[in-house]
Amino acid sequence: xxxxxxxxxxxxxxxxxxxxxxxxxxxxxxxxxxxxxxxxxxxxxxxxxxxxxxxxxxxxxxxxxxxxxxxxxxxxxxxxxxxxxxxxxxxxxxxxxxxxxxxxxxxxxxxxxxxxxxxxxxxxxxxxxxxxxxxxxxxxxxxxxxxxxxxx
Numbered sequence: 001x002x003x004x005x006x007x008x009x010x011x012x013x014x015x016x017x018x019x020x021x022x023x024x025x026x027x028x029x030x031x032x033x034x035x036x037x038x039x040x041x042x043x044x045x046x047x048x049x050x051x052x053x054x055x056x057x058x059x060x061x062x063x064x065x066x067x068x069x070x071x072x073x074x075x076x077x078x079x080x081x082x083x084x085x086x087x088x089x090x091x092x093x094x095x096x097x098x099x100x101x102x103x104x105x106x107x108x109x110x111x112x113x114x115x116x117x118x119x120x121x122x123x124x125x126x127x128x129x130x131x132x133x134x135x136x137x138x139x140x141x142x143x144x145x146x147x148x149x150x151x152x
Contacts, residue, residue: 010072017070027052028063032073038084038103078103078130093129099138
């Protein structure tokens with residue numbers, strides 16, 4: 001297991017909120033920090049269980065809820081899919097591949113925010129931007145021309 005400089009941030013945030021630093025919470029947080037691929041709660045559970053076999057899915061859900069509520073991770077909602085979790089706390093958007101389902105962080109340029117025309121009196125407190133299309137793997141000509149089996 002690699003050591004991450006974000007662990008002190010985790011410990012500070014949990015302590016600041018008066019929350020216990022449980023081994024289960026640390027495990028869930030480390031899973032999210034180790035591979036920043038926007039996993040679902042079930043995917044977090046499977047990864048955490050490899051490190052801590054006694055952890056339950058309910059505990060993972062509770063840990064994720066606590067971390068989202070305290071600003072340690074973000075909940076990412078893509079259409080009607082299960083919620084995914086993002087450890088990147090910088091301002092950013094997401095790209096959702098409509099073929100493979102992968103979610104990738106996308107950075108904003110400073111000019112992007114200035115392009116919005118809001119009605120008078122509106123004030124943005126948060127924004128969630130998700131672009132959809134094909135990722136580099138799915139959008140290559142060789143992959144795009146292959147006929148993919150349909151499932152219904």
